[in-house]
Amino acid sequence: MNIQDAMKGFTIYHFLYVGVKSGIFDFIYDVKNKGVSVIDISDSLGLDNDYVQIWLNTACAFKYFIYLDNKYFLLDEYSEYILDKDNIKYQGDLICLFIDHLSKDMKTQPDYMKTGKKHLFSDHNEEFTRLISKRGSSRAHTFIDRKSVV
Numbered sequence: 001m002n003i004q005d006a007m008k009g010f011t012i013y014h015f016l017y018v019g020v021k022s023g024i025f026d027f028i029y030d031v032k033n034k035g036v037s038v039i040d041i042s043d044s045l046g047l048d049n050d051y052v053q054i055w056l057n058t059a060c061a062f063k064y065f066i067y068l069d070n071k072y073f074l075l076d077e078y079s080e081y082i083l084d085k086d087n088i089k090y091q092g093d094l095i096c097l098f099i100d101h102l103s104k105d106m107k108t109q110p111d112y113m114k115t116g117k118k119h120l121f122s123d124h125n126e127e128f129t130r131l132i133s134k135r136g137s138s139r140a141h142t143f144i145d146r147k148s149v150v
Helices: 003-022 024-030 038-045 049-061 076-082 092-115 126-145
Strands: 065-068 071-074
Touching: 003 024, 003 049, 003 076, 003 092, 024 038, 038 049, 049 065, 049 071, 071 076, 092 126
Parallel strands: none
Antiparallel strands: 065 071
């Protein structure tokens, strides 16, 4: 992997995080991914039109969405990974773990490397515990229920 690929991945994770945290993906799920406009999202979620437009344009540039007939559509190949929170393949919680928690943890790594101090699992907050346990629970049910995961 080269540094440009790593930066693109970093940027995509943050782009997806904005969609998860702002409620855009939940909104698209609620309308069954039937196509949305900037105004649909802005008015429903109380978001700024210009920022929604930029986000949707970025979504198209990253090839997560397509723009047809004045509406934006999330490509089906991504929908189960980002829309349905009950789907074992849902990644929104993992995205939040990476951005909200792993990013902060990585900022402390130079200090831990210098001091030898340990960063314990228990040093994280309640949200981290909820997110990580949900991922573990979801994955455990995959084996218990014998569902396949890709």
